[in-house]
Amino acid sequence: MAEWETVKPENKALGWFEERLPVLSLVNNVVGPATPTPRNLNYFWNFGSLAGLMLVIQIISGVVLAMHYTPTTGLAFDSVERIMRDVNYGWLIRYMHANGASFFFIAVYIHIFRGLYFGSYKAPREVLWMLGVVIFLLMMATAFMGYVLPWGQMSFWGATVITSLFSAIPLIGESVVQLLWGGFSVDEPTLVRFFSLHYLLPFLITGVVILHLWAKKISDSGNPLGIEVKTSADQIPFHPFYTIKDAFGAGVFFLILAAFIFYMPNALGHPDNYIPADSLATPDSIVPEWYFLPYYAILRSVDFPLGIPGVIEILDAKLLGVIAMFASILVWLGLPWLDTSKVRSGNFRPMFKWFFAFLVIDMFILMWLGGQKPEGNIPLYGKFATLYYFAYFFVVLPVLSRKEKTLPLPESISSAVLKPAE
């Protein structure tokens, strides 16, 4: 598949340009009429373009915010309040950006879990998938640094806790942390470098998104049946069919986003971030944004060293926790080799389905646990939830790949989704 179709515009000037730089052909072949796409994509396939749309919204609103924001510890909080009060529609732009970040993550999470269920990481889409993981990691870094910029209490203490994690790295840990801080604590240099990087990373994300789309063009979109395209009847042009479907999906998504922006703009944030940063007053509990909570729960759950108690300690508890946290995302990179089942779609994997459903529930449980104070049974639940999370990738998937009896796959997409001709 993935043939390239050249556009020949009728307009002479356009044709002249197109011969020299085939921009129209590019669009045409990636999201245009010349992009054959499986005819059976369901609404879970809406979230890729939605995430792209959110990236654009975040960059535009962010560029405007940067025009009014002052990245210096004495003025950061005040400048955000100035945006809220004195800048024309500043409140709208800031609430768009703050809630937009959350909705960007919602779109991306659904996009990722779509991929996990429908086997989007399997051959020939491994690189496409891995580029997606890179985008997610860059997004996390961007969101984290963005949350520091208002210089509220949660900004400051979140930054302190998360950057301190790097001190767990043997030998170079302390130096890494000092490099991140630009000193010996989170302070002016930290804020300024985070601002600089927060502005830079979205453009790196954009770059990787282009690679991600390129890889999509090469391997074509997957589909809910998880079978390859066989006949021409299996496909329909991306435009107008999926452009209109994506547009409708975006309408629904923006309705929900607008409800948050206009009617509960602070529901996803933490009230403590409306208190200016104070290095002498620690908040009662330092909680990251909701989209980081599952990983935060994993970090807190792994509070034991690796080794044989009393005999040998290979990794100390702090380092192991940090490794577990990063591994919880990096493990996605290994998926194509952990899950070797020939069947891509969960629809034809009767056992996988259940384990996947538990993984989704497990993520919500981890998210909830990450927001709780580590008291009572919470750390214990965290250990179980963390155990299942890793077991899914390292035990369940490899075992299922060998043992599971999958259901028979349909002959072709068209035979499965089209009614037989009368």
Added chain:
Amino acid sequence: MKFIRNIAVALSFSTLALAGVSAAGTAEHPLQVDWSFNGPLGKFDLPSAQRGWQVYKEVCASCHSLKYFRFRDLATIGYEEDMIKAFAAEYEVAGEPDEYGDETVRAALPQDVLPAPFANDNAARSANGGALPPDLSLMVKARHDGANYIYSLMVGYKDAPADFDLSDGLNYNPYFKGSQIAMAEPLAEGLIDYEDGTPATPDQMAKDVVQFLQYVAEPSLQERHQMGIKVLLFLALLTLLLYISMKVIWKPVKAGKNFYED
């Protein structure tokens, strides 16, 4: 994550020592009030917010600053320009140095921030038994369920239960974290004379000052609510049209048409 917990614990102790408040125990859930600004159509109750401004400047302002509030902002809660000028003129602020370079003072103007009661945090602490009265500009947004919280705190002063170990100089209030607060009960029956003749009960004053503080914390609230309705209606209509378009465009696909037949 012991090291983080250690940092946190150590720092919270130092903070608590500074604030003079015990961290033990939690706070009661705030009383729930049906505020006029709640809900998608919520608006400021202008007479109430104006009374709240009176409570603020006559009671709260003697200890609490309001550093993001400018006199001109009063226009949002229905004051005319000349009244705002008159309010501002009651205060003095630092002016430009005079021709000899000496400091001057001038009457405040609408663009000025409400002058803070203390020159700096240390002055505020020393005048308040070591406790720092926080700035109230964002208080409604800086606490969970902020409007109800402030209301509850205002009307929640009680005698401490017999078994409660109340520290010296603190007051019992179950809605405050740790149930003891440095601020003495600020409101009392008839404490002020409302310009509009409303009886100044503590409950009334508490509600009014919350209206005012809600407006100071989120001056754009009303504009936001009103714009939201237009945006949601527009998006709903757009989404409906997109849905209908999708149904029409997809008809041949649903009918099983092959678009790539040679």
